[in-house]
Amino acid sequence: MPAIERVLFTEEEINHRIRQVAGQISADFAKRELKLVGVLKGSVFFLTALARELTIPVTVDFLGVSSFRHSQPAPGMAPGPQGSPGMVRISKDLDESIEGENVLLVEDIIDTGFTTRYLLQHLSGRAPKSLGVCTLLDRTPRRIVQIPLDYRCFEIPDRFVVGFGLDYRQLYRNLKYVAVLNPEAGG
Ligand code: IMP
Numbered sequence: 001m002p003a004i005e006r007v008l009f010t011e012e013e014i015n016h017r018i019r020q021v022a023g024q025i026s027a028d029f030a031k032r033e034l035k036l037v038g039v040l041k042g043s044v045f046f047l048t049a050l051a052r053e054l055t056i057p058v059t060v061d062f063l064g065v066s067s068f069r070h071s072q073p074a075p076g077m078a079p080g081p082q083g084s085p086g087m088v089r090i091s092k093d094l095d096e097s098i099e100g101e102n103v104l105l106v107e108d109i110i111d112t113g114f115t116t117r118y119l120l121q122h123l124s125g126r127a128p129k130s131l132g133v134c135t136l137l138d139r140t141p142r143r144i145v146q147i148p149l150d151y152r153c154f155e156i157p158d159r160f161v162v163g164f165g166l167d168y169r170q171l172y173r174n175l176k177y178v179a180v181l182n183p184e185a186g187g
């Protein structure tokens with residue numbers, strides 16, 4: 001099993017930053033109701049941590065997506081867009097309507113941007129009152145499609161990361177920190 005090469009953000013750093021971003025969101029929505037929409041499974045960990053720090057009325061719902069990339073990149077390899085762009089499909093839809101609601105799409109990481117762009121198109125077709133994006137991690141060097149990003153906790157370098165919801169072959173999601181995997185040990 002690949003080993004952790006180095007910790008990028010500690011539990012304390014992540015929780016501190018989430019409190020800051022939650023404060024910003026609570027101020028922006030001031031007493032209005034906000035629906036957090038999470039993407040299974042990666043964003044669940046971030047969404048619940050964020051939700052607990054919000055001081056406005058909050059509801060939550062989840063979407064599942066499958067992207068037709070052949071595999072996740074090996075640790076140490078830049079995770080390239082291996083499927084063709086737009087090859088994303090909804091594997092689990094929202095349980096409730098978002099019509100007329102303030103919706104915040106909560107992501108674990110925005111990489112190329114294809115997944116987020118697809119989800120924004122999908123959600124905007126459901127006539128929400130407003131639609132924003134909040135991500136734990138943002139890897140801007142690899143962005144291919146531009147997407148409007150309202151809230152971001154951290155920018156990260158072009159390395160494959162795990163923890164706080166992010167997986168390598170479904171493992172490491174439960175780490176309390178975000179770390180780079182050792183490329184030698186992976187694969
Ligand atoms: P995008 O469509 O290229 O923006 O891909 C976003 C999705 O790719 C995320 O929701 C993750 O599931 C996955 N992903 C991208 N980079 C990483 C990484 O470094 N670690 C774990 N998953 C990643």
Ligand code: MG
Nearest residue numbers: 042072166167
């Ligand atoms: Mg994944």
